[in-house]
Amino acid sequence: xxxxxxxxxxxxxxxxxxxxxxxxxxxxxxxxxxxxxxxxxxxxxxxxxxxxxxxxxxxxxxxxxxxxxxxxxxxxxxxxxxxxxxxxxxxxxxxxxxxxxxxxxxxxxxxxxxxxxxxxxxxxxxxxxxxxxxxxxxxxxxxxxxxxxxxxxxxxxxxxxxxxxxxxxxxxxxxxxxxxxxxxxxxxxxxxxxxxxxxxxxxxxxxxxxxxxxxxxxxxxxxxxxxxxxxxxxxxxxxxxxxxxxxxxxxxxxxxx
Numbered sequence: 278x279x280x281x282x283x284x285x286x287x288x289x290x291x292x293x294x295x296x297x298x299x300x301x302x303x304x305x306x307x308x309x310x311x312x313x314x315x316x317x318x319x320x321x322x323x324x325x326x327x328x329x330x331x332x333x334x335x336x337x338x339x340x341x342x343x344x345x346x347x348x349x350x351x352x353x354x355x356x357x358x359x360x361x362x363x364x365x366x367x368x369x370x371x372x373x374x375x376x377x378x379x380x381x382x383x384x385x386x387x388x389x390x391x392x393x394x395x396x397x398x399x400x401x402x403x404x405x406x407x408x409x410x411x412x413x414x415x416x417x418x419x420x421x422x423x424x425x426x427x428x429x430x431x432x433x434x435x436x437x438x439x440x441x442x443x444x445x446x447x448x449x450x451x452x453x454x455x456x457x458x459x460x461x462x463x464x465x466x467x468x469x470x471x472x473x474x475x476x477x478x479x480x481x482x483x484x485x486x487x488x489x490x491x492x493x494x495x496x497x498x499x500x501x502x503x504x505x506x507x508x509x510x511x512x513x514x515x516x517x518x519x520x521x522x523x524x525x526x527x528x529x530x531x532x533x534x
């Protein structure tokens with residue numbers, strides 16, 4: 278894996294990249310950019326590109342970024358600036374919401390869409406209140422495995438608090454009100470015309486699996502795979518299983534005309 282920086286219409290974009298093959302663009306969640314075990318596995322057969330959202334990490338929140346829709350438009354500019362086509366777009370949580378907002382606007386450069394526990398629409402069960410949780414509580418509620426949760430809590434001791442605060446501020450800008458969703462998004466999901474896969478943990482306490490309903494009903498022919506004994510932190514909790522599912526999904530769609 279290497280870290281790169283791209284110029285997108287005069288704006289620097291930090292990105293983690295690895296692998297060779299058909300392109301995957303991975304959009305991260307509210308916790309910020311990291312090179313997860315899932316991305317490492319995917320990079321064995323694909324060119325994986327994981328950008329850091331504007332306003333996250335050590336970057337200032339840009340004035341133009343007032344909603345997830347704005348972030349989606351930015352990533353359409355990224356696809357064009359990097360001349361990417363036939364892209365497998367994958368997003369987790371906040372990144373999944375962003376990927377869906379991108380796809381309702383324009384799928385011209387996409388080959389497929391994979392949404393991992395995406396925010397963006399409300400289901401029958403309320404979201405977890407991530408803005409009220411401490412970092413420790415977020416770690417515990419984010420995954421089913423107690424061992425993994427404790428590992429994440431221990432990692433907080435060495436994490437940069439400034440980056441954590443910046444990621445939270447950027448997430449608040451994008452998703453504080455309305456909380457974690459766009460009331461208009463369900464009305465436009467029918468515009469997504471590429472093969473779409475939904476992946477969800479059945480014990481997700483952040484974006485409950487019940488939120489899959491509006492996505493399944495709205496996106497034509499969307500397929501849902503739910504994972505038992507799994508929470509919200511899919512790239513960390515189930516990297517092997519999810520990589521296998523995504524490999525098969527990508528391969529099926531690469532054979533399509």
